[in-house]
Amino acid sequence: MSTPPRLPPGPKLRFWQPLAYGHSPYRFFRAMHARYGDPFTVRTSALTVVTAHPEGIAQIFTAPADTFHVALPKSQQRVLGRQGLSGMSGEAHRRTRKLISPCFHGESLRGLGGTIHASAVEALQGWRDGAVWEAKDAMRDIGLDVILKTVFGVDQAARLAPFRQAVLEFAAAFGNPAFLLSALLGIERDDWPPNRRLDNARAGLGMLLRENIAERRAGGTARADILSRLMEARFDDGSGFSDDALVDNLITNLVAGHETSALSLAWAFAWLGRHPQAAERLQAEIDGLGGDDDIAAIQALPYLDAVVKECLRLYPAVPDVVRMLAKPLQLRGYEIPAGMNVAACSAVLHMNPEIYPEPERFNPERFLRRSVGGTEFIPFGGGDRICVGNHFGVFEVKIVLAVLLTRGRYTLLEKGPLKVARHGFLMAPTSVRVRYQAR
Numbered sequence: 001m002s003t004p005p006r007l008p009p010g011p012k013l014r015f016w017q018p019l020a021y022g023h024s025p026y027r028f029f030r031a032m033h034a035r036y037g038d039p040f041t042v043r044t045s046a047l048t049v050v051t052a053h054p055e056g057i058a059q060i061f062t063a064p065a066d067t068f069h070v071a072l073p074k075s076q077q078r079v080l081g082r083q084g085l086s087g088m089s090g091e092a093h094r095r096t097r098k099l100i101s102p103c104f105h106g107e108s109l110r111g112l113g114g115t116i117h118a119s120a121v122e123a124l125q126g127w128r129d130g131a132v133w134e135a136k137d138a139m140r141d142i143g144l145d146v147i148l149k150t151v152f153g154v155d156q157a158a159r160l161a162p163f164r165q166a167v168l169e170f171a172a173a174f175g176n177p178a179f180l181l182s183a184l185l186g187i188e189r190d191d192w193p194p195n196r197r198l199d200n201a202r203a204g205l206g207m208l209l210r211e212n213i214a215e216r217r218a219g220g221t222a223r224a225d226i227l228s229r230l231m232e233a234r235f236d237d238g239s240g241f242s243d244d245a246l247v248d249n250l251i252t253n254l255v256a257g258h259e260t261s262a263l264s265l266a267w268a269f270a271w272l273g274r275h276p277q278a279a280e281r282l283q284a285e286i287d288g289l290g291g292d293d294d295i296a297a298i299q300a301l302p303y304l305d306a307v308v309k310e311c312l313r314l315y316p317a318v319p320d321v322v323r324m325l326a327k328p329l330q331l332r333g334y335e336i337p338a339g340m341n342v343a344a345c346s347a348v349l350h351m352n353p354e355i356y357p358e359p360e361r362f363n364p365e366r367f368l369r370r371s372v373g374g375t376e377f378i379p380f381g382g383g384d385r386i387c388v389g390n391h392f393g394v395f396e397v398k399i400v401l402a403v404l405l406t407r408g409r410y411t412l413l414e415k416g417p418l419k420v421a422r423h424g425f426l427m428a429p430t431s432v433r434v435r436y437q438a439r
């Protein structure tokens, strides 16, 4: 009889672990790390060996692609589809990523700056002087407008409302606590109400996307948006994406890119409102531009860059970047067997005082003093699967912040300490009420 592999330490495997993880991943991972050291073994959605040590993170992110395998559970397939990038592994992932990645970089990205700028200006024009808004909602609305126009390519005003409605229904269905709990417990039946609601909402959104795709197939794709670029992209054999693959990838980008960027903006208001010195320094830097039209100049602002990084560091939207092993992996002295999950844990790494002195403190200056490497700062994951929209996300957050701060003043109305709670798949500050005043 073979002896079972020696796994890193962890608590006895009990039912509470997925629940504690689901409720507060930051607290859960930090407690497990403090108690068991690095790496440690826990059950999140599956049995997982977690590391937050730069050496362990490097071992995960630099392992050959065939070390890992992706098998999305049915609950995630329900949301993302079968042909989206995040559900692929091996050669299929490499081929698809090679086509998608250029759409989010360089010239393609720069071509979207004007649309993002216009979305922020338009939102501002709809706000009454003195109005109080919840930053998560206000930023979600801007983020949604950005995704609809830049990624889905919705360029007719009359189309925006039905698209917005369909996306909100879809987001409400996959962010529904009953669906999240069923996913965690592995309830996959099609007739289970939370699953049925999600399937219907996704079908509604899929129908609108197919109409957009059909129009482009008939009338040409000479536009700057990402859908058009995806439709023009060709694999080495000359073939392009099928309609199903386009729909799944558009929805994957929506799910991966919408709330993540919007919440980064909400975090910026939550932190800057509590740190007037940082807010003043940022305001002075942005005002120094003498306007918000120069997208390249906005991107080059050093303090804005540091503020965005600090927001991404403190409460990373994805606290653990997970990989399933197709082959054994050497991880900090352990051989982790095939079939298990390993995770690079930003929730703990980003609190390492050796990399980030006084890690709990909001202190953007730390990123001006020291640049951090790809195993020290991982809000976008890393390796072959690093977030394909990472440049897009930061690009968008910087433009929106620059426009809002150039044209308005904001007072955070929250008085107590910052509290964090689950927000669909992600974690978010519980309340970020802000009073807006036009400048």
Ligand code: HEM
Residues within 6 Å of the ligand: 085, 086, 087, 097, 151, 252, 253, 254, 256, 257, 258, 260, 261, 264, 317, 318, 321, 322, 378, 379, 380, 381, 382, 383, 384, 385, 386, 387, 388, 389, 390, 392, 393, 394
């Ligand atoms: C601040 C904003 C964002 C954050 C914090 C974020 C974070 C992440 C993280 C942690 C991953 C997993 C990476 C890994 O497994 O190593 C990921 C993957 C991904 N993200 Fe983002 N993301 C953001 C914005 C976006 C945007 C704007 C898009 C597209 C519009 C996007 C599309 C994707 C896709 C398609 C993947 C899967 C990549 C693959 O499997 O190859 N993300 N993101």
